[in-house]
Amino acid sequence: DGGITQSPKYLFRKEGQNVTLSCEQNLNHDAMYWYRQDPGQGLRLIYYSQIVNDFQKGDIAEGYSVSREKKESFPLTVTSAQKNPTAFYLCASSISSRVGYTFGSGTRLTVV
Amino acid sequence: GESVGLHLPTLSVQEGDNSIINCAYSNSASDYFIWYKQESGKGPQFIIDIRSNMDKRQGQRVTVLLNKTVKHLSLQIAATQPGDSAVYFCAENTGSSNTGKLIFGQGTTLQVKP
Numbered sequence: 001d002g003g004i005t006q007s008p009k010y011l012f013r014k015e016g017q018n019v020t021l022s023c024e025q026n027l028n029h030d031a032m033y034w035y036r037q038d039p040g041q042g043l044r045l046i047y048y049s050q051i052v053n054d055f056q057k058g059d060i061a062e063g064y065s066v067s068r069e070k071k072e073s074f075p076l077t078v079t080s081a082q083k084n085p086t087a088f089y090l091c092a093s094s095i096s097s098r099v100g101y102t103f104g105s106g107t108r109l110t111v112v
Numbered sequence: 113g114e115s116v117g118l119h120l121p122t123l124s125v126q127e128g129d130n131s132i133i134n135c136a137y138s139n140s141a142s143d144y145f146i147w148y149k150q151e152s153g154k155g156p157q158f159i160i161d162i163r164s165n166m167d168k169r170q171g172q173r174v175t176v177l178l179n180k181t182v183k184h185l186s187l188q189i190a191a192t193q194p195g196d197s198a199v200y201f202c203a204e205n206t207g208s209s210n211t212g213k214l215i216f217g218q219g220t221t222l223q224v225k226p
Contacts (some may be wrong), residue, residue: 006155033213040121042201043156043216058213090155100146100203101214103155 003027006091006104012112013078013085021076021107023091030094032074033101036060037088046089049074078109086111124223131189133220135202138183142204146214147176147187150199159187159200189222197224 004025013019023032031050035043045058049068063082068074074093078085088108092101125131137145143164148156162169162176162185169176175188185202199221203214 035216040218042218045213048213092155100148100158100161102158103148105155106153108153 004091004093004102004104006089006107008107009105011107011109013109014112016080018077018079019109021078021089021091021109023074023076023104024072025074025093025102025104026072027093027095027102028071029102030071030096032068033092033094034058034064034066034074034076035090035092037090037106043090046076085109121218122221122223124225125192126225127192127194129192131187131192131196131222133187133189133200133202133222135185135187135217136183137185137202137204139204139206139215140180140183141206144205145176145178145185146203146205147174147185148201148203148216149196150201150219152198156201192222192224194224194226197222 007022033048034046047066049055065077091104094101146161147159150156160171160176173190177186199219201219202217
């Protein structure tokens, strides 16, 4: 079955640590996105990539980094510079810029 | 600036009734709109979409209405069921941008009472 997979489902980070969230898709989609969701709020765009080896900052990129070395993969690193990383992180992909996204099931990150 | 908003944060309906969830958008250049459903702890799921050359589109038990004059989008759910309980988001894509970025609203929580 085609889909988009995020792992892990739950992740705990200590203060000062970098952590990487995985996002893999086998839908052959060119575009991939990372969103952050806080309680009672909508989705805020962190980074997006329309093609391999290229990505752009979204609205809240500070404290995050990404890479897009393969079409199928778009990992997100939450760095120690992100002061409030506790949130629900969603990865999405789309076949083109003119259709909707397919979302993963999310990773819940908690700072301990 | 661009914004997509929902009129009510929570909507409570009786099982079997019809539900209407509203969304206002501010960018007149937006030409593609989507409704997503998000259940607790899960990623959003696509429900239905509509392009600006249409004013109505129907799916299974759902209908999306687009009023470009007042920049308003609505999602109608017929015969609401307990499984419809979730947060519903509208999203827009502006025709002037080729980035594919969707702008999401804050979401409306739909509660279905048995």
